[in-house]
Amino acid sequence: MSEWEPKIVGFLCNWCSYAGADLAGTSRLEYPPNIRIIRLPCSGRVNPLFILKCLSNGADGVLISGCHIGDCHYSEGNFYARRRFAVLKKLLEYLGIDPRRFQMSWVSASEGDKWARLVTELVEEIKQAGPNKDFVRKND
Amino acid sequence: MKWFISHNTIRSSFQLTLEKECGEKVSHCYQCGKCSAGCPIAFQMDYLPNQIIRMTQLGMEQQVLSSRTIWLCASCLTCTVRCPREIDIAEIMDYLRRQAYKKGIIPVEETEIPLFNKIFLRNIELFGRLYEMGLIGMFNMLSGEFFKDVFLAPKMFLKQKISIFPPRVKNIKETRAIFKRSGKLGKAHRDKLLNPRLLFLNLSRKIIGKIAKRDNS
């Protein structure tokens, strides 16, 4: 392997962030290929377990992205998400996991450029954080 | 007008280099002309500010750097604060002037301003603060305007507005070091005032002009 490339999982809400990422595509905005997107109806659908599972499975970073606060397709799903993951982030920090590995963002369906910028910056940040060894299942 | 430009000019790296080095996105300009509309000095310029930007977009480096416009810009920032595309045109003018210094392209009709700037800085480098008598004397001598403003001088002396002696700054070495290091880091030629040939050309132009004027009258 030439250079270590981080692996990042993105949980995106279907209405805003996923559409925003689609728009980045239709606008041909380039960003690094390190992110794997999992589509969900709402950021409120994301169970904290998913994130823990991602990190324990060796993902170097996890991103949750939903509609801007107030713009949720389901009225208030992202409020729940915000509250839920503020707590989770603290917990992860407490467990000694680099807080850079778990991030939240709000990207609307019209913000393709923001999405591209966000991923670029995120990959850069995770690269600085280095490979995820904090929380990986020991195989032997 | 009077140019023919080829795809080689248009494809030259001038615009890209400018955008990278001075951080202003020239390609964003859509030629609305608001900069030119508000420019107080436009009446003296050979090209309007928007034309300079257009020529930059087309890679016309030679024509831009040898234009009089870039020297006539007074850095009043009227264009910058009103540009709908948020382009800092005054900064671009600064950049173009610095490039013109570097490349030694200065139009002979417009030597006064570049000359003044150089003399001004030299003056600061020597004295730390502005020595007006020295500045005016040196500028008049080198620009061929030997008797410019001499009528104002006595008034100024009387009102103690101009001193015959240079100001004194204690630690002048410190200042000189700043000049030296800035020149080195910025890769700018610090020492040369201006090309002697250019100065000579300008001098002779002025003197010939004056003689011709006298003959006519």
Next chain:
Amino acid sequence: MKIGVFVCHCGTNIAGTVDVERVSQAASKFPKVKHSASYKYMCSNPGQNLVKDAIKKHKLDRIVIASCSPSLHEKTFRKCVEAAGINPYLIEMANIREHCSWVHKDREKATQKAIELTRLAVSKVSRNKPLEKTYTTIEKKVLIIGGGISGIQAAIDIAFANYPAVIVEREPSIGGRMARFDKTFPTLDCAACILTPKMVTVSQSEHVTMHTYSEIEEVSGFVGNFTVKIRKKARSVDINKCTGCGACYNKCPVKVPSEFDMGLGKRKAIYTPFPQAVPNVPVIDRENCLYFKTKKCGICKKICTVGAIDYDMKDEVIEEKFGAIIVATGFNQFDHSVYGEYGYGKHKDMITGLHFERMVNSSGPTGGKIIRPSDGKEVRDVVFIQCVGSRDEQKGLPYCSRLCCMYTAKHALLLREHNKDSQAYVFYIDIRAAGKNYEEFVKKVQDEYGAIYLRGRVSRIFEKGGKLIVRGADTLSGAQIEIKADLVVLATGLVAQKDAPSLAQMLHIPYDKNNLFTEAHPKLAPVETITSGIFLTGACQSPKDIPDTVATASAASVKALGLMVQDKLAREPLIASVNQDLCSGCLACLKACPFSAIEEDEIEDRKLRRKRTVAKVREAVCTGCGNCTAVCRMAAIDLEGFTNTQIMEEVETL
């Protein structure tokens, strides 16, 4: 389980950066995958046939399509596999176009990513369950928010199909912006002459109900079954009793600037905004009415012969059910007071295009005379400035407002028609006259009406000696230009209504950074929103002129009528469901549900031999957000289509 994977080239859209063959080969080695193939355009007829044939030939029971975004073709392929006998919810799509080939350049890395995205989809589909669509009824009534030309047109179209339409308009009369216009480009027919008949049609239609002076307060429900609360503001005049005789506003002693006339004329405290108002029933402006301010006066009540004036009238909130909603809320004018160089909007003789419309209108405040608001003198030199607020990233909007070129040309023409000695100077950047007979119109204004077009933005406007000094440039000649103008008319851009975001949040439709409502697809679904059952028309989606507005209004009506004619409505089964055996009855989900779609239920627990409280999903109400699943400690509640096992399977394969 036999999974089939189909990888699409999408011409060169995907194949340009992704080695499609390699993706297909790699996919064939994934667990449970029995067949993989690639094709140039998977969504085309031959492409779909390829999928169908493969299903039959290889006896496939689950399908993964690696192509574009599911928002584009998920439905297409669901139908496709259904035709081949597979449950439509046993497919998944891997988005290797928008999320891969279009955003990456490195072929190797993009191919690698495409393979992984496909692997994710394969792992997810292996956990999919067959689902059946549910059906709901449809409320056969359409709500139209906004009573401008687009709302009026939509109401007419829906009424024509014999379905009921309800217009909710904020102002006391329908008519909107168009009612203020004088003439319309490029044909120059008078706006009132073509709009008023339509307003009358609406008011006389048995199928159309109008709630003027009313606003939307709350929207809930979903396609086919929206419940809307409408606040009918207290008009202080009984709409059923009033005959529209006008005696009240003739006698009212209070005069205030008329909003309809852009402050150029006056109206009374009890008023109809304009003579042709529909309904022709006045409203009392309580802020300025003497009776409401001081409890004195009461003239209008004394004079009204039918007793229609009711000072004690209160706001009324009504609730109605609708099957579809058409949003036709229109636009606002850009506020040019942000331009310091143009005097922060303080120069009296600097007006906007809408002011000019009122001024030039023969029934307007000046009787059709074009005058200087400062001293009432007739004008000679008039400067028109285009792109005020538009195409200005620094102080205004990034976009082109699209109609200013045309209405300015119209104004220049009307100016000369009204005043032969006048001269129009039009500062423009580009002329955008792309429309039927538009370019010809602009040319005519230049050729036959002597309008001088100057290419450049104006940098400064200031007052001197009673005139406005306009400093601009003509970039074509390279000249600076100074014009001493009697009047300056700004072609201010179109912006979203101030409260557009709050309406969008009520309706759960997205809006962009300029607060314009976002359509479901810019090309293929321009009047739809991602929320089914809600449609857009007119300038609330993007600046539009009258022809475009009317066209989108009819388009939105057709979409709404398409719902109206259905007997029942199929709903996606992607909703939550409770495994009541697992449910502990904590009811945390009940609190988390934004739609009150979860209720308490009691079941007989066979083991415990007693009744037990559990949660139950009201299927008709659930929108499938999945918020409940994240709070369930027992993992008893799950979201079909995005189940915990599906997502965990995806996470595991990372």
Next chain:
Amino acid sequence: MKYAYFPGCSLHSTAKEYDLSTKEVARALGIELIEIPDWICCGATPAHITMHLLSLALPVKNLLKAKEMDSFEVVTCCAACFSRLKIANHFMQNDNKHRKNVEEIVGEPYKGEVKVRHFLDVLINVFGLKNLTERVTNKLSGLKVACYYGCLLTRPPEITQLDDLEEPHLMDDLMKVLDAEPVKWPYKTECCGASFSLTKTDIVLKLSGDILQMAHDEGAQAIVVACPLCQSNLDLRQAAIKKKYKKDFNIPILYFTQLVGLSLGIEPKKLGLDKHIVNPLPLLKERKVLVDK
């Protein structure tokens, strides 16, 4: 109120009266101005035209000298110096690349922590117009003035953060407090030709001539400025404007500090009112605003 004071080159030569009047006013109002010892030129326009780094390094050096005095606020009167100092601060705060280079040049770390203020700002926003009203003993009633701000006091607004960009009003507010009458005129921020005084005198004559004309047309008896370059262009070049355009304006160009000084009852001579080329004393006598001693 204690500030490090950066006069700048002009205030030590052609704009001596600005320096004098500023110090007088500050003394009268109890604002302590301590001149930065051994300050050097800020580089003015020639520096940023010629060498970008130099144009940042010179102001930074001065700000560092102010810091050595344990002063975290620098006051300056010259609009050009104000602009250069502010811009240097802006770069040091926001541009890492330039900061590193400049720090290398001046040999010290600096992150733009010294605040830069114009004396106008101190007078109006720190001392306060209300306080000033109480101190005015000699009202300048009936004196019609055009407040001229020039280019660099307000531009670019995100850096100077001083006054309204297109219609500044700080000096107008100040004049009203002194009971002078600021005229409404559109050339508050028009360019006077600035640094072309020596090199392109023709331009200065045209631009300054236009400004004088506009002030004259709008009924101003004097122009009030806050920049030594504006003052010298408008004052010094009136004779040449008269010669070239055959227009004799004879409008005195005064610093706002001089008028504040007068209204506080300070002697004209101490304010340097005898140092102008266009003599303001006849006008001030006529308007009865001179202090009788």
